[in-house]
Amino acid sequence: KAGVTQTPRYLIKTRGQQVTLSCSPISGHRSVSWYQQTPGQGLQFLFEYFSETQRNKGNFPGRFSGRQFSNSRSEMNVSTLELGDSALYLCASSTDRTYNSPLHFGNGTRLTVT
Amino acid sequence: GESVGLHLPTLSVQEGDNSIINCAYSNSASDYFIWYKQESGKGPQFIIDIRSNMDKRQGQRVTVLLNKTVKHLSLQIAATQPGDSAVYFCAENRNAGNMLTFGGGTRLMVKP
Numbered sequence: 001k002a003g004v005t006q007t008p009r010y011l012i013k014t015r016g017q018q019v020t021l022s023c024s025p026i027s028g029h030r031s032v033s034w035y036q037q038t039p040g041q042g043l044q045f046l047f048e049y050f051s052e053t054q055r056n057k058g059n060f061p062g063r064f065s066g067r068q069f070s071n072s073r074s075e076m077n078v079s080t081l082e083l084g085d086s087a088l089y090l091c092a093s094s095t096d097r098t099y100n101s102p103l104h105f106g107n108g109t110r111l112t113v114t
Numbered sequence: 115g116e117s118v119g120l121h122l123p124t125l126s127v128q129e130g131d132n133s134i135i136n137c138a139y140s141n142s143a144s145d146y147f148i149w150y151k152q153e154s155g156k157g158p159q160f161i162i163d164i165r166s167n168m169d170k171r172q173g174q175r176v177t178v179l180l181n182k183t184v185k186h187l188s189l190q191i192a193a194t195q196p197g198d199s200a201v202y203f204c205a206e207n208r209n210a211g212n213m214l215t216f217g218g219g220t221r222l223m224v225k226p
Contacts (some may be wrong), residue, residue, distance in 0.1 A: 031212050033212055033213070033214075035214075035216075042218050042219065043158070043203065043205075090157050090158070092212075102148055103160070105150075105157035105160075106157050107155070107156050
């Protein structure tokens with residue numbers, strides 16, 4: 001079974017631009033979560049989607065948004081990029097038959113903002 | 115490789131020895147805990163999980179211990195191998211969704 005797939009693998013953007021990252025979950029997984037990883041802050045939760053609805057949201061500004069499609073694929077968007085948005089963005093999926101099912105992560109999208 | 119933490123605590127062990135990685139969690143209401151392994155350039159890889167109604171759970175070469183009294187979690191790796199070298203994260207679930215709160219990570223280095 002294929003794992004979580006994230007595209008693109010690397011991105012370089014300029015301050016003020018916007019960016020869209022894509023995630024394809026493991027087949028059959030309906031819950032998709034996004035995390036930001038930086039050396040200073042570690043792994044921080046952005047948001048979680050289930051059945052096209054945002055179920056949880058972390059403490060990030062409104063410039064960070066996401067959505068989930070009917071096939072469970074998800075995208076996240078960051079508008080008006082800032083230098084501090086440079087990070088590894090990780091997507092994770094789970095079966096979510098019950099709450100508290102393990103998340104399985106993709107290899108991330110490395111975003112660099114210059 | 116990509117850095118996942120510039121100032122991570124580091125555990126250095128000899129190949130073949132057992133490793134113990136510790137983690138303190140903060141929320142007594144957390145009811146689900148997971149250990150992840152992250153290698154350079156990759157996303158976190160699920161190792162083992164444990165629910166709060168258990169004290170111990172074993173997998174292949176790994177054991178997780180949960181002490182709810184002192185809010186402490188540990189990961190034991192038996193017969194540590196060079197391929198175990200990575201950063202290890204504990205994570206706790208504080209609510210009913212899939213929102214995880216991660217610890218800062220521990221870098222495990224295995225000396226041949």
